[in-house]
Amino acid sequence: MQFCDECGSMMKSMGSKMVCTNDDCQHTVAKDEEKAAEFVSTEEQGDSAVIETSEDANFEGKPTAKDVTCEECGHGEAWYTIKQTGAADEPPTRFFKCQECGHRWREYS
Numbered sequence: 001m002q003f004c005d006e007c008g009s010m011m012k013s014m015g016s017k018m019v020c021t022n023d024d025c026q027h028t029v030a031k032d033e034e035k036a037a038e039f040v041s042t043e044e045q046g047d048s049a050v051i052e053t054s055e056d057a058n059f060e061g062k063p064t065a066k067d068v069t070c071e072e073c074g075h076g077e078a079w080y081t082i083k084q085t086g087a088a089d090e091p092p093t094r095f096f097k098c099q100e101c102g103h104r105w106r107e108y109s
């Protein structure tokens, strides 16, 4: 199900386009563009959701990584934790939190 960006009405499929069913609006989008946009936003949400829910505030007392550089402030020490975020046969992800500014990021090993 897809909804119109302009008025929120349902969109219907018309060939390679999606057309708003609201006669006053008739907003039209290309299907491929819409798919690409959805994919990007889903990716971003997935990343931040993992960091916010499972790793936030969990870093105090974790081991310190000294082979890293914070992108935000350039500090060279960060807490880290290793987590299996994907399937069991995928390498685990390292999550970091800068000890200076609190910036968090993740690294695929």
Ligand SMILES: [Zn+2]
Pocket (backbone or CB within 6 Å): 004, 005, 006, 007, 008, 009, 020, 021, 022, 025, 026, 027
């Ligand atoms: Zn519309």
Ligand SMILES: [Zn+2]
Pocket (backbone or CB within 6 Å): 070, 071, 072, 073, 074, 075, 098, 099, 100, 101, 102, 103
């Ligand atoms: Zn930092």
